Amino acid sequence: MIFNTTTYLVLGILLREPKSGYDIVKELASFRPAKSSQIYPILAKLEANGFVDCTQVQQDGKPNKKVYSVTSTGKAKLEAWLDTEPEPPVIRDDFLSMVYSVWIKEPETLERLIKDRKTYMEQRLDFFTEKLAVMEASFPADIHNFYSWRHCTRLLYSRRIAMTAQEIEWCNDVLKDHALARRTTEA
Amino acid sequence: MIFNTTTYLVLGILLREPKSGYDIVKELASFRPAKSSQIYPILAKLEANGFVDCTQVQQDGKPNKKVYSVTSTGKAKLEAWLDTEPEPPVIRDDFLSMVYSVWIKEPETLERLIKDRKTYMEQRLDFFTEKLAVMEASFPADIHNFYSWRHCTRLLYSRRIAMTAQEIEWCNDVLKDHALARRTTEA
DNA sequence: CTCAGCATGTAACCAGTTACATGATTAC
DNA sequence: GTAATCATGTAACTGGTTACATGCTGAG
Incomplete structure (x- = not known):
């Protein structure tokens, strides 16, 4: 599976605190906006490869949601990335x-x-x-x-x-x- | 034809001074890097739609080049864009x-x-x-x-x-x- | 003789957006 | 009744990168 920066960010968000895809989009909004159509496939891939776990959460008055949390493999992957050199920033303005x-x-x-x-x-x-x-x-x-x-x-x-x-x-x-x-x- | 921001930038560069595709890539490098594989198709489209003119320039010791300059239609298009609101900046860092x-x-x-x-x-x-x-x-x-x-x-x-x-x-x-x-x- | 620079381009792919589908609840 | 929020997802598309092809010149 391909790990791009957004995938690492998603992992980082979930490591701070388990969240649903919807909540990840909200968290990203202020500093690195992403659409749900980008986040949901990333979560599916992360789960399929064992980097995150998923629990269905029943809610009343709201639709049910899938809460994702990072596995130890996922955390190790993120840690390894933090030891690499970041790419130079890209600005489209x-x-x-x-x-x-x-x-x-x-x-x-x-x-x-x-x-x-x-x-x-x-x-x-x-x-x-x-x-x-x-x-x-x-x-x-x-x-x-x-x-x-x-x-x-x-x-x-x-x-x-x-x-x-x-x-x-x-x-x-x-x-x-x-x-x-x-x-x-x-x- | 679709005018994206990069297309307007190319037009802006050529309006300052006629250039080849190769030179446009160099000009962009310091503030908004783009690869030649992106610039050449843009130039071809701009020319096909009459927004730029192209002259073949013979060179000795170097390959020949195509120097592009903006037409009045091209300039008008750029001017109209400058009266619109820019999109909020996107930063990937x-x-x-x-x-x-x-x-x-x-x-x-x-x-x-x-x-x-x-x-x-x-x-x-x-x-x-x-x-x-x-x-x-x-x-x-x-x-x-x-x-x-x-x-x-x-x-x-x-x-x-x-x-x-x-x-x-x-x-x-x-x-x-x-x-x-x-x-x-x-x- | 190899590498950097000049010069133009195509094909395949990745990253991200737009548009769409679905459906419940709450606030105005 | 209609708009906003919660919630998950797919399909089609745009924007941009990577990799490849070609070929010549000058510097080390």
């Missing part, structure tokens, strides 16, 4: 491709593009700041404990917050530059 | 997926992961800082001219530099935290 060519339009197009980006990034910043604050309040010990998964989550949140804030700052710089250049042209 | 699960290993694994990331980011920072410096020295007027494509390139470089520096800073914070926590455990 339409916004950047648009900025690349925006010089062919009037400067207003750039301004709109940057303003919208800033708004988007401000929303993301609020979202992650809130998430981190909630976790800090609820699990003040765990987030500083190297052997707790919440420690890793804290690191990822703090990275995300710092990066997003940096991008907002850049947007502000571009906007300032833009206003300045306009005033000089008009004068 | 193995490193982040590894950090997500690294709590199951000894703290040394996290330390190695972060140190390698820092080294990678430092290389990227040097690369883009150098690129920007060269452009600033060679085209001091263009990079502040809204109607020059170099202005856009400068914005993208400065963003990349700021983001990369921010990531290095985060790596340092994690490493500092790590050293501190270890000293407390040993004491």
Whole structure:
């Protein structure tokens, strides 16, 4: 069976805490969105090859669900992956491709593009700041404990917050530059 | 014909300056890598639909090449795209997926992961800082001219530099935290 | 004489999305 | 009544990569 990054992520999510396919999709949504049509086949393959176990859980008022948990073989597989070198990151960002060519339009197009980006990034910043604050309040010990998964989550949140804030700052710089250049042209 | 983001990027590259497929791949390499097997079919489709023109260029000592340039229809198509809203960015970063699960290993694994990331980011920072410096020295007027494509390139470089520096800073914070926590455990 | 660079392309495959199917419950 | 949430899945497609084919030149 082929283990791609998403498969390892699914394993990592289930190792933190057993979950259904539906819950995995929700967990992934904020930092690496994936559709259920991608997750369910991965779970089926993982189960067929003995990397996860599955238990049917009856629920009332809701449909029944399949809760998956990682086997020792699955955990070993994940551990081995963590000793390898990660591939360089891949970024697909339409916004950047648009900025690349925006010089062919009037400067207003750039301004709109940057303003919208800033708004988007401000929303993301609020979202992650809130998430981190909630976790800090609820699990003040765990987030500083190297052997707790919440420690890793804290690191990822703090990275995300710092990066997003940096991008907002850049947007502000571009906007300032833009206003300045306009005033000089008009004068 | 279907216009995806890569197709618009190819159009944007050719609008800055006519190029061969081979040169487009090189241009893309630093900020949105693509293989020639992806670019050549895109060029063929663009030409078949009249969005680009193609001229055979004889070369001595090198194979002949096909140089493509954007038609007015192609430019109009690109301009229309710039008035739309970009899709939210997609990031595939193995490193982040590894950090997500690294709590199951000894703290040394996290330390190695972060140190390698820092080294990678430092290389990227040097690369883009150098690129920007060269452009600033060679085209001091263009990079502040809204109607020059170099202005856009400068914005993208400065963003990349700021983001990369921010990531290095985060790596340092994690490493500092790590050293501190270890000293407390040993004491 | 081997390797890197220039140059163009095709075929097979993997990763991920869109669209669809099914069906119950709760909130407006 | 209709939209959202819970819950699992399949089929068809798009986007992108890997591997392959071809061939010439210049540097070590």
